[in-house]
Amino acid sequence: MLEHKAIGLADATITDEGIITGYASLFGQRDDGGDTVVRGAFTKTLAIRAGRPMPMLREHEPRDVIGVWTDYTEDDRGLRVKGQLALDVQDGREAHGLIKMGALDGLSIGYKTLRFERDGEGRRLTEVRLFETSIVTFPMLGTARIDSVKAAEMTANEIEERLTRGAGLSRTVARALMRSGLPAIQAKRDAGDGAVNRMAHAVLSDLKAINRS
Incomplete structure (x- = not known):
């Protein structure tokens, strides 16, 4: 990585x-x-x-x-x-x-x-x-x-900003995604799961692609 x-x-x-x-x-x-x-x-x-x-x-x-x-x-x-x-x-x-x-x-x-x-x-x-x-x-x-592109190490506010400004999602959708997935991502990060950063970056890239289509 x-x-x-x-x-x-x-x-x-x-x-x-x-x-x-x-x-x-x-x-x-x-x-x-x-x-x-x-x-x-x-x-x-x-x-x-x-x-x-x-x-x-x-x-x-x-x-x-x-x-x-x-x-x-x-x-x-x-x-x-x-x-x-x-x-x-x-x-x-x-x-x-x-x-x-x-x-x-x-x-x-x-x-x-x-x-x-x-x-x-x-x-x-x-x-x-x-x-x-x-x-x-x-x-x-x-x-x-x-860099904050390592999304699994971001704060909640930074993730929300990245989803809205980077992926182009509305704040309502961004917050809904965070409520559903953020706790699990953070738990794996804290447990030392090295794949989390790659997963978080990939998810953000996919969201950007979907939003542009």
Whole structure:
């Protein structure tokens, strides 16, 4: 299962032509799960990609490709990225408008941890494999974190917001679904069921697809 970390778009820029530049990950900032990405963690994965474009997704959803990331660079601060929204397709134009108005206000990487070191507070990630970078909602401003796309770890309010804003359901329907299924999901999560995150993400993706059909 991929891990996710989000960061706000406060330092990012977007042009009328849909070009986005900013940081997808910051070094040295510990997230809520106790992980810290250190400088050099992306060096090998970027070398393997050798400048090839990487998909720009919305909310880590593989079916929602909204553009491509053309440049990834590690500097002293973090992983700096540059990409192009696909303004010739509807999803790309929609994302462009939402970013400009502040409704989509974060970047989040999808990655797998390959090497890490333990310290007194958590893990120091020394090597990760980068798979994609997404435009997301609900980032924690100013710091990286485990992204709220891990729906089984959300609060009830966050889940409700994701169902209404992300899947497009009414609040009445979202709350009905939560009353029926949320307690069971949370119970399995608390029991250490590792499949819960995958299940919750899959359910959200299916709801989005149904609502669009």
